[in-house]
Amino acid sequence: MHELSLEFLHLGNVVTVVTPDPDQTESVTFSDLEGIQVIRFRSGKIKNVSKPIRLFNEILLSFRALRALSPWLKKNPHDLIVFYSPTIFWSGLVRYLKAIWNSHSYLILRDFFPQWVIDNGIIGNHSILAYLFRFFERRLYRIADCIGIQSPANLKWFKETYESSLNTQLLYNWASPLEKNKNQFSINIREKYNLQNKIIFFYGGNIGQAQDMKNLLILAERMLVFPNVCFLFLGAGDEFELVKDTISTKNLSNSLLFGSVSQSEFTSILSQVDVGLFTLHPRHKTHNFPGKILGYMQVGIPILGAVNLGNDLKNVLEAENAGLVCVAGDHDNLFKNAQTMLDPETRTKMGENAKKLLESTFSVATTVHKILSTTKNESGDKN
Secondary structure, eight states: OHHHHHHHHHTTOOOEEEEEETTOSSSEEEEEETTEEEEEEEOOOOSSSOHHHHHHHHHTHHHHHHHHHHHHHHHSOOSEEEEEESOSOOHHHHHHHHHHHOOEEEEEEOSOTTHHHHHTTSSOTTSHHHHHHHHHHHHHHHHOSEEEESSHHHHHHHHHHSOTTSOEEEOOOOBOOOOOOTTOOSSOHHHHTTOTTOEEEEEEEEOSTTTOTHHHHHHHHHGGGOTTEEEEEEEESTTHHHHHHHHHHTTOTTEEEEOOOOHHHHHHHHTTOSEEEEEOOTTOSSOOOOTHHHHHHHHTOOEEEEEOTTOTHHHHHHHTTSEEEEETTOHHHHHHHHHHTTSHHHHHHHHHHHHHHHHHHSBHHHHHHHHHTTSSOOSTTOO
16 A cells, blocks of 8 residues: 555655554544655554454444544545455445545455355354445445456456446556665574575465465475475464464474564565465455565565465466466475475576566556546546
């Protein structure tokens, strides 16, 4: 969202970002980030808390935002509202903004919630929670003038599943290239953890049920036969303890686990690894493109992963020789693909192709152009 905001700014727009902050004591704070006005309102925690508490706090997001920001919002109209899902609970705020500003609204839709928790058996398809979530989900979709969906397969699935009257378009994830600077690391993981001669397979991001981390833990166990390989897991989520316990009980001496870090530390670590990992749960019916693969493309490293059946991310990556992808649960092919990544020439070539793929297909400039193309006025003087 930072990169997206900067691209809007560079086109001459006035950009404001509204975001919840569970850690601040004030009801609302204002700050400037590289020319972007950032407004934070006090909210309850929605990360690393129990599911009932998270649900309660997410349902209240729009209410808490309006309670803290209504006076400011009335005095500062904007022409375009860009909002992001998940979470599915922004419809109250967006509805209010459209009413007072008469503005165009654009929903960037990534995970289909609650579909993925139903697919994974976390809640029942006809449970009270499913009906509650679908109520808020449909409210969110109907308040959007246009919905950007991240892959061709997901776009097709969405059109077949929801009302045909909803206005949709294909909107890939986005990122800007980063240059590796091997002489300037805020944290040198190779020196700190004695990994100087290791090939580092890196997973960074949400460590949760949607990812099915067992895929990568089984791979790490099988890769113990290669003493020059290390697996580095970094992030937070409801399978963090599973990963931690598995590393301990399986004695995965080739694996390290870290909690979440700042964006600058994350980028620093990303610049030092050799292979980027991702995994999706095999029971997913939708076909997401995990945002973490963009980070891997940014620094030009090859991508190794597992997807649910039918996910067209496999075709996108392999067509450009930017990575190797198998179906989740196919542990033999994942192990075979990981062995291919041990060759330094293969990693170099795939890494270069990954960066080219980012520039050609997943650029932030293309993303902003597509969003603005859905509005009545695509000129750069919008607020």
